[in-house]
Amino acid sequence: KAGVTQTPRYLIKTRGQQVTLSCSPISGHRSVSWYQQTPGQGLQFLFEYFSETQRNKGNFPGRFSGRQFSNSRSEMNVSTLELGDSALYLCASSLDGVPGTGELFFGEGSRLTVL
């Protein structure tokens, strides 16, 4: 069974640019969550999508957005990049995203460096 796949694994951007990250969940999983991991703030929840709808959102500015497609694949976008956006962005999938029904399965992440 294939795991969660994230692309690209590494990317370098400059301030002001935008970036799009992709996540393919485990087959059959309909919930996709995104997390930002930085040395200073740790793992922080960005948002969660289920059946193409955003059901939950963390405390991030509007520059961070996402979407989910009918095949459950998800993308997140960060516009007008800032130096502080440099981080490991982790995608996680689960069957339905409902707490208590299972764990989150994580991908290896996309490491974004903003210069």
Next chain:
Amino acid sequence: AQKVTQAQTEISVVEKEDVTLDCVYETRDTTYYLFWYKQPPSGELVFLIRRNSFDEQNEISGRYSWNFQKSTSSFNFTITASQVVDSAVYFCALTDLTTDSWGKFQFGAGTQVVVTP
């Protein structure tokens, strides 16, 4: 608000020693779930164990064991006879059953475990 505290930043041990990772949590909910995840250098968080708030039974699974105590809001994790491959960052996480928690885990800061031969 939920909060997970992992006071240990880094633990260094020699192979075959036992390692205990501390986790203290805060939540106002009576039903919640606690997790331990491992993050090796590759970056992927690997699920280790899940416990719900109604099950305080402590178990052992291979070299892993955990101690869940609601009275002290602690969910500690022990690796017995550590191996070099256990070197990783370990995260404790908490979630509840509210709609605010869809897809959302509250993670601790993580504890870096370094096992040397």
